[in-house]
Amino acid sequence: xxxxxxxxxxxxxKRLADAQGDRTIVxxxxxxxxxxxxxxxxxxxxxxxxxxxxGLGPILWLMKAAVTSTQDTLQQPFALWPNGIxxxxxxxxxNDIGISLYFWNTIVIALGAWFFQLFIATxxxxxxxxxxxxxxPILDGLVLATLFIxxxxxxxxxxxxxxxxxxxxxxxxxxxxxxxxxxxxxAFNILLxxxxxxxxxxxxxxxxxxxxxxxxxxxxxxxxxMSKPILGVVSVFAIIAAWKDYLWPMLVLPDxxxxxLSVRLPAVQSQTELDVFLAALAIATLxxxxxxxxxxxxxxxxxxxGGAVKG
Amino acid sequence: xxxxxxxxxxxDERAVDAAIPKPKPTRRTPLTWLRGxxxxxxxxxxxxxxxxxxxxxxxxxQSVIMSLxxxxxITSHWVGLDNYIAVLTDPLLGEAVINTLWFAxxxxxxxxxxxxxxxVLMSEVRRGKGLYSALAYLPVVIPPVVAVLLWKFFxxxxxxxxxxxxxxxxxxxxxxxxxxxVQAMPSLVLEATWAGAGGSIIIYLAALLGVxxxxxxxxxxDGASIWRKVWHVTLPQMRGxxxxxxxxxxxxxxxxxxxxxxxxxxxxAGATRTILLYIYDKAFRNSLGGAYGEATxxxxxxxxxxxxxxxxxxxxxxxxxxx
Numbered sequence: 001x002x003x004x005x006x007x008x009x010x011x012x013x014k015r016l017a018d019a020q021g022d023r024t025i026v027x028x029x030x031x032x033x034x035x036x037x038x039x040x041x042x043x044x045x046x047x048x049x050x051x052x053x054x055g056l057g058p059i060l061w062l063m064k065a066a067v068t069s070t071q072d073t074l075q076q077p078f079a080l081w082p083n084g085i086x087x088x089x090x091x092x093x094x095n096d097i098g099i100s101l102y103f104w105n106t107i108v109i110a111l112g113a114w115f116f117q118l119f120i121a122t123x124x125x126x127x128x129x130x131x132x133x134x135x136x137p138i139l140d141g142l143v144l145a146t147l148f149i150x151x152x153x154x155x156x157x158x159x160x161x162x163x164x165x166x167x168x169x170x171x172x173x174x175x176x177x178x179x180x181x182x183x184x185x186x187a188f189n190i191l192l193x194x195x196x197x198x199x200x201x202x203x204x205x206x207x208x209x210x211x212x213x214x215x216x217x218x219x220x221x222x223x224x225x226m227s228k229p230i231l232g233v234v235s236v237f238a239i240i241a242a243w244k245d246y247l248w249p250m251l252v253l254p255d256x257x258x259x260x261l262s263v264r265l266p267a268v269q270s271q272t273e274l275d276v277f278l279a280a281l282a283i284a285t286l287x288x289x290x291x292x293x294x295x296x297x298x299x300x301x302x303x304x305x306g307g308a309v310k311g
Numbered sequence: 312x313x314x315x316x317x318x319x320x321x322x323d324e325r326a327v328d329a330a331i332p333k334p335k336p337t338r339r340t341p342l343t344w345l346r347g348x349x350x351x352x353x354x355x356x357x358x359x360x361x362x363x364x365x366x367x368x369x370x371x372x373q374s375v376i377m378s379l380x381x382x383x384x385i386t387s388h389w390v391g392l393d394n395y396i397a398v399l400t401d402p403l404l405g406e407a408v409i410n411t412l413w414f415a416x417x418x419x420x421x422x423x424x425x426x427x428x429x430x431v432l433m434s435e436v437r438r439g440k441g442l443y444s445a446l447a448y449l450p451v452v453i454p455p456v457v458a459v460l461l462w463k464f465f466x467x468x469x470x471x472x473x474x475x476x477x478x479x480x481x482x483x484x485x486x487x488x489x490x491x492x493v494q495a496m497p498s499l500v501l502e503a504t505w506a507g508a509g510g511s512i513i514i515y516l517a518a519l520l521g522v523x524x525x526x527x528x529x530x531x532x533d534g535a536s537i538w539r540k541v542w543h544v545t546l547p548q549m550r551g552x553x554x555x556x557x558x559x560x561x562x563x564x565x566x567x568x569x570x571x572x573x574x575x576x577x578x579x580a581g582a583t584r585t586i587l588l589y590i591y592d593k594a595f596r597n598s599l600g601g602a603y604g605e606a607t608x609x610x611x612x613x614x615x616x617x618x619x620x621x622x623x624x625x626x627x628x629x630x631x632x633x634x
Binding site: 023024025026027029030036040043044046047048050051052054055056058059061062074075076077078119120123124126127128131132133136139142143146148149150151152153154155156157158159160161165166181182184185187190214215216219240243244246247251261262263265266269274277278281284285288289291292296299300303304 | 348349351352353355356358359360362363365366367368369370371373374377382429431432433434435436438439443444445446447448449450451452453454455456457458460461462464465469471472473476505509510513514516517519524527528531537540541544545562565566568569572573587590591594595601603606607610611613614617618621
């Protein structure tokens with residue numbers, strides 16, 4: 001099923017649901033019955049408690065532990081600061097175990113991954129959907145085929161490619177391009193963007209061409225501005241994937257000075273005191289959570305889209 | 312509706328083609344190619360072609376070649392199927408396959424029904440849906456490495472460990488969690504379920520919106536209770552997406568790495584060494600240069616198994632949608 005039809009289907013479903021007052025399993029008639037009313041109230045309480053405990057609980061606990069001394073965390077994990085708040089953990093983690101450097105590395109990796117993924121996905125999507133030369137179907141097929149090859153098959157040969165890259169002549173280990181470029185070879189992004197471009201109205205392109213817009217102008221001034229929703233989705237995917245990645249950066253960035261948080265945190269654990277380590281974990285979650293709170297709707301839309309496309 | 316739309320698109324494309332003054336396509340020469348915008352087309356596609364060629368297509372081909380060779384980065388020679396024979400006769404691989412299957416089965420028992428159950432409940436409440444979705448999705452946002460390291464601390468076998476303290480509240484004795492060969496794998500799956508449920512919940516919530524409301528009305532006319540509506544309308548209508556999620560989950564669990572690597576390193580006593588950990592150990596554990604051939608042989612076998620699974624999934628979904 002294509003994304004466009006899926007989305008249209010969802011929108012239709014939503015409209016229908018709105019028109020009928022959120023028609024779901026439990027009907028309005030059901031809701032007037034006493035037993036069902038109590039059941040719905042119980043459902044509310046259950047959902048609220050379960051989601052607060054499971055969704056927010058671990059994060060709140062981590063935030064609390066980040067400013068608690070090791071002794072208190074170990075002996076009374078659920079007591080709220082029996083011996084006072086230990087703010088020093090945060091600054092120790094930030095300065096003394098070098099979280100500030102790894103934090104910066106993570107941001108650089110995420111921004112680069114974002115740029116390269118967006119660049120490749122939009123230029124390729126534009127080439128395959130709008131320009132569409134004669135050989136486009138072959139490229140379509142080759143890109144799509146990689147979706148069915150699990151990433152794990154690539155692990156060893158890709159690593160050897162980085163150690164001994166073609167034409168460059170020297171190893172790309174410890175070079176951020178070794179993280180950015182393989183992430184940019186992402187068929188899923190290209191598929192998403194291409195399908196979005198496919199659904200854009202061709203009349204607009206035609207009009208722009210008649211007005212003398214060349215391929216670059218058409219791309220930059222017409223197609224990209226019309227595609228902000230999908231660019232937001234790809235951006236979220238790209239930044240989150242880069243922030244989460246562990247195995248690949250660990251392999252191609254062996255030098256601790258260039259490693260991101262995800263690789264450094266497990267490595268420093270054994271030489272770090274527990275309270276400082278938990279503070280470091282808390283710092284590492286701040287940006288993703290802040291991003292989620294700021295762009296909640298884009299995140300949730302991306303998550304739903306993931307299912308629609310995979311289907 | 313779809314056909315109508317496709318027709319319009321085709322017509323529009325013809326109109327666009329007609330609008331561009333093209334030289335008569337009698338003979339295609341480099342000059343006509345250039346005038347027709349061929350260079351720009353290539354320039355736009357070139358970044359993608361280069362990146363895919365170097366970092367996707369060629370490694371795929373290489374992995375098949377390498378699985379038939381012995382390599383030490385400088386020289387390599389053909390060894391036929393020796394790598395395959397070596398790994399297939401290695402009892403450690405058998406153990407890794409069984410561990411991975413065990414992870415997949417546990418993930419199906421814990422991880423599959425929980426998000427569905429939560430999504431059905433969440434779709435029924437009328438207030439606070441946005442808040443509930445956000446709360447459910449929050450664990451997905453936490454970087455997986457942070458989540459694993461945090462849960463590793465939660466799983467402390469100590470009496471004062473976080474989970475053991477909670478068990479203590481309800482009078483259950485302290486558990487060894489990941490330090491015990493039997494409890495380690497379920498503990499890993501529990502964390503993975505917590506970390507992944509939010510994404511599935513969001514997908515199920517969208518799918519629940521797609522169930523035609525007429526069906527519920529019809530069921531009510533026939534006097535169906537709430538439970539019968541769930542069982543006879545909702546679940547059958549969700550059949551497609553449920554099956555897709557199941558296949559995707561199996562494909563994902565077959566490649567599980569982070570949890571066993573960071574929680575237990577494959578221990579205790581190899582109880583959590585999965586296929587990916589086996590591949591990693593073969594290729595990268597030895598700093599003098601790994602058994603790359605054997606590692607890729609396992610990767611290729613795993614890829615074939617997963618490709619068969621995807622194929623099966625496409626066969627089944629095609630049959631369902633055509634019937």
